[in-house]
Amino acid sequence: MATPRLRTRRLSEPTIARLPVYQRIAEGWALRGLNRIDSQQIGELAGVTATTVRRDLAGLGSFGTRGAGYEVRVLHERIGEALGHDREYDVVVVGVGNLGRALVNSSNFLIRGARLAALYDVDAAVVGTRVADHVVLPFDGPIARATVGVICVPALDAQMVAERLIEADVHALLNFAPQVLTVPIGTAVHYVDFSIQLQILMYHLNNGTGPLGGGLLHSLGIATPNQLRVP
Amino acid sequence: MATPRLRTRRLSEPTIARLPVYQRIAEGWALRGLNRIDSQQIGELAGVTATTVRRDLAGLGSFGTRGAGYEVRVLHERIGEALGHDREYDVVVVGVGNLGRALVNSSNFLIRGARLAALYDVDAAVVGTRVADHVVLPFDGPIARATVGVICVPALDAQMVAERLIEADVHALLNFAPQVLTVPIGTAVHYVDFSIQLQILMYHLNNGTGPLGGGLLHSLGIATPNQLRVP
DNA sequence: GGATGTGAAGTAGTTCACAGCC
């Protein structure tokens, strides 16, 4: 576990989930050559209220200018600092099926300090092939030193994979398998589950709730309708 | 938008996100031939407190037995009803790259009433090929009638794809592109963003928060360490 | 003037603690 740093006060869970969205918005504006943005604009693009944006950003220290909003460059930088993007960390991916392949080849996955250390699979047909500039290694061999392990294997194998990763001293897991993992204290598990997202969407459709009822995203849930167009 | 039904009282957003997890746990137990489970056990497997489980389930009507817990079959059924799994709905997928392919071939994505209606792509090399028992159609042609549109295209194309889907009367979107969408009122957008999940995990690692500090999943966030083993 | 940053108020979600029932 990395050393804690107390540069910013402790951020709330919903705030942490929104920061990457704000950062992406900042990137979009920077790309367009715009260098100022205000909480109102960030809010409309992110699907939250301007007040929420200001509270979130205030937690990173006061770097806005009253009357003029935030400087896009500084905004991006501060969020990066808060999320620890100045640190590099190694990621191993276990399971090089369609999903694993999609992840490592995505321009959106291994960013902000994440570095692919190695790829593993149990399938002899896949081991030895080249994927994303790495030769796929056998999962029963030695495991590279890494901070995060990404699990992209079938549900039934996920627990076994988690155990082997933990044994190899990987104590942060991102699990794409539809399987709750049992892990010892000291290991963080984060779940990504596509079908749950679909199911939440359907619940709202069936019940007429969600965006129409004014419902809001709860750590990347349903977003408020968003009429503003980026200039 | 489907007709609302008021079988159960309105559920809170965090509850809705947890129900699919409970349901999966119920499935696991049913598969093992176990037919009773209590809130304590569900909680340990899902990474939440027993009280939270009981509150969530109480929202679906009282179907537990004091002193004996919940019947696994009834639990599964009630959650299915609450989430609208008895209804079938059509899903179109736009973008048949690695990710789109991974999704439609996953045994975990198109479940619980979701039915793949059609696949679209703009790439002439992909259009016409067979994927998951469907011939990939050109995105500039007519779009099938569907309830949900899944967007698996590069970030820069996502807004255009969303607009065309909305024009074709698809008013619920699941967006896998790292891009906030601007949509008219009446359209629900739900985001799935891999890199954000990684970033949240890293934040906690850098700050020593998360599972060690007793932090808890916030709609599929970091789960509490989970020592219990399924019998 | 105009937008930030923040006390204070309001709302939502979780946890406690226990009555109620099997």
Added chain:
DNA sequence: GGCTGTGAACTACTTCACATCC
């Protein structure tokens, strides 16, 4: 005895409203 279901207390998050500063 044991576990559910729930009022009451508590905690967390959001929104209001406005003083503050450019």
